[in-house]
Each structure stands twice: as structure tokens, then as C-alpha cells.
Amino acid sequence: MEAAMTESDRDYIQSIERGFAVLLAFDAQRPNPTLAELATEAGLSRPAVRRILLTLQKLGYVAGAGGRWSLTPRVLSIGQHYSESHALIEAAMPRLLEVAEKTQESASLGVLDGADVVYAARVPVRRIMSINVSVGTRVPAYATSMGRALLAWAPADVVERVVAESTFQKLGPETIGTAAELERELAKVREQGFALTSEELEKGLISLAAPVRDAGGTVVGVVACSTSSARNTPAQFREQAVPCVLAAAAALSSDMGYAG
Known part of the structure; x- marks a missing residue:
């Protein structure tokens, strides 16, 4: 029946x-x-x-x-209407330009969509990934610094849904392979205030991301910066780029009305 x-x-x-x-x-x-x-x-x-x-x-x-x-x-007009109707993207561009100019590395704004992170805005400097990265590109949240910075402060049901929808496929030499590993990484992100991944999405890619909050304190996006292992070690990139990315994320959060 x-x-x-x-x-x-x-x-x-x-x-x-x-x-x-x-x-x-x-x-x-x-x-x-x-x-x-x-x-x-x-x-x-x-x-x-x-x-x-x-x-x-x-x-x-x-x-x-x-x-x-x-x-x-x-x-393309469908995506244009999305960009024009979301103040976050417009406000992000000058912040991403600052990150790109100071680090001489590509800077991006990422947002969560299902189990993926979508590039909502991007300022490219060098081509560092073998995949073609542009606005609208989707990458799995579990294997990226952007995804972890978005999930670290997300509600439990959102994290559970992403875990359930993730394949945990090995994409790079250091890709995590289980939900338990992801949970440990998210705890680390909450403790240090940013996410750093090395050779997880693909070999040679190092990336870091910091959360952007709206007026109510909800994480609505991330500012991210990426480099290549041919130019930096994770430790070098952390020292070079973390202060800049954290400052840009904080400034963008303030632009969005966050006063915390």
C-alpha cells in the first residue's frame, strides 16, 4: 500500500x-x-x-x-545571479587580493555544499593543482583544509551528513581514510583556529584555511591559500601564510557583521 x-x-x-x-x-x-x-x-x-x-x-x-x-x-547568468545576491562573495574579493599579494600564492573563498566545498571566489597566482580550479569547482570536504575549517564549527548533524556522504577515497599520498581520522583533524582545527593540509587532495599541494563568520557567529565560508611542496614545506607555509589568512578571515567576518 x-x-x-x-x-x-x-x-x-x-x-x-x-x-x-x-x-x-x-x-x-x-x-x-x-x-x-x-x-x-x-x-x-x-x-x-x-x-x-x-x-x-x-x-x-x-x-x-x-x-x-x-x-x-x-x-553563466545563473552563477552570476548567485554571486550578485551574496554579499559574502563581493566582500571577499579585496580580502583575497590582499592574501594573494602578500603571500604570492593563490587565494580562495570556499563554501560548503553537501559533502563538497565549492570555490565561490578565487584570485589565482600560480597554477599549483593538476585539476582545473576555478569558481564553481567542487572538492571533497574531508580531504581539504577548506572543508575542515568549515566542518570544525559546523553542527553535529552537518558533520554526520558529510561523513556519511564521503567516500574517503585516497586522493593524495597523505589523504585521511576514516571518519575517526577526520574527527581528530576537526578537533585540531578547533584548537588552533585554522586548518592545514599537505598532499591530501593531490600530491604536492599544501593548503590552509580559516573560518569566516556571519553576524550571528555561524561559519559561512573560509578564506584559503594554497602553495606547492616544490616551493614550501608545510612548516614554512604555516609560518608565512597563517597570520595573513587569519587576518583576512577576521576582516571578512567583520565585514559580514561579526563582532566576536
Whole structure:
């Protein structure tokens, strides 16, 4: 016997979910997929994907040619609206510029989204990662300084959800592999006030991050700075960059109304 439909079920619009599933099926491996490829990746029938694509095409978000589909520049406006509606990102840019200028290393603003950290703003200086890092790039929270600085002061249920959704896959030579190790790292972050990781997300990458708080004291983002083991040891980078990153995070927190 089927369960009774709840109020939230009645408010759920499945067609929107399917539309986003199709949009998210475009990626670096599938920049110009066929309808069949999109249907497979989105887990939808071909007729359903065809209707969604034709709708998105009429709205200007995708284009089709020769049996293949591609995103149009209009999809960038979705991210632009996010940036323009979040004061944190606008306030972060001068702080990130300060960090990049003082350390001569890349500086970023990270926010938590599910079990991942998303780069919400970035000032690149050198290309230090083999993966392509830009605004919108997602990295697993468990293996990054940004993720740990975000989780260290997060509510217990948020940490539990991230742990449950994390694979703890070994990404670099020093990647932690268990929830217990993550808990120990979070305790260390709370004690010292910042997170430092070395060769966890990938070989040669050293990164540190400090929390940014809103007016109510909630951690809403992190200021992060990254370097390469070819230029610094973790100890050297800690001495060089921690004061700068902590100062930028504190200043950005003050910009957001935090007075603690």
C-alpha cells in the first residue's frame, strides 16, 4: 500500500529536478553529448530528455547541432545571479587580493555544499593543482583544509551528513581514510583556529584555511591559500601564510557583521 502523499511531496516539481539533471549531465568529459548520452547520464528516457532539451533550447540555455548538444553562455547568468545576491562573495574579493599579494600564492573563498566545498571566489597566482580550479569547482570536504575549517564549527548533524556522504577515497599520498581520522583533524582545527593540509587532495599541494563568520557567529565560508611542496614545506607555509589568512578571515567576518 502506497504511503499517503505529504505536503512536501505535493510541492515537489519533478520536471524541474529532471531539467537540472540534464543540465548537470554536461561536463568536461561530455561537452557536446548526444541525446542518448544525456539520457544515460541523467537516468531519464530519451523522449523525456528530448522535451527538456527543446525547452532549454527555447529558453536559450542549450544549443543543438549535428545530433549533439552544448551549453550556451546563458547558463553563466545563473552563477552570476548567485554571486550578485551574496554579499559574502563581493566582500571577499579585496580580502583575497590582499592574501594573494602578500603571500604570492593563490587565494580562495570556499563554501560548503553537501559533502563538497565549492570555490565561490578565487584570485589565482600560480597554477599549483593538476585539476582545473576555478569558481564553481567542487572538492571533497574531508580531504581539504577548506572543508575542515568549515566542518570544525559546523553542527553535529552537518558533520554526520558529510561523513556519511564521503567516500574517503585516497586522493593524495597523505589523504585521511576514516571518519575517526577526520574527527581528530576537526578537533585540531578547533584548537588552533585554522586548518592545514599537505598532499591530501593531490600530491604536492599544501593548503590552509580559516573560518569566516556571519553576524550571528555561524561559519559561512573560509578564506584559503594554497602553495606547492616544490616551493614550501608545510612548516614554512604555516609560518608565512597563517597570520595573513587569519587576518583576512577576521576582516571578512567583520565585514559580514561579526563582532566576536
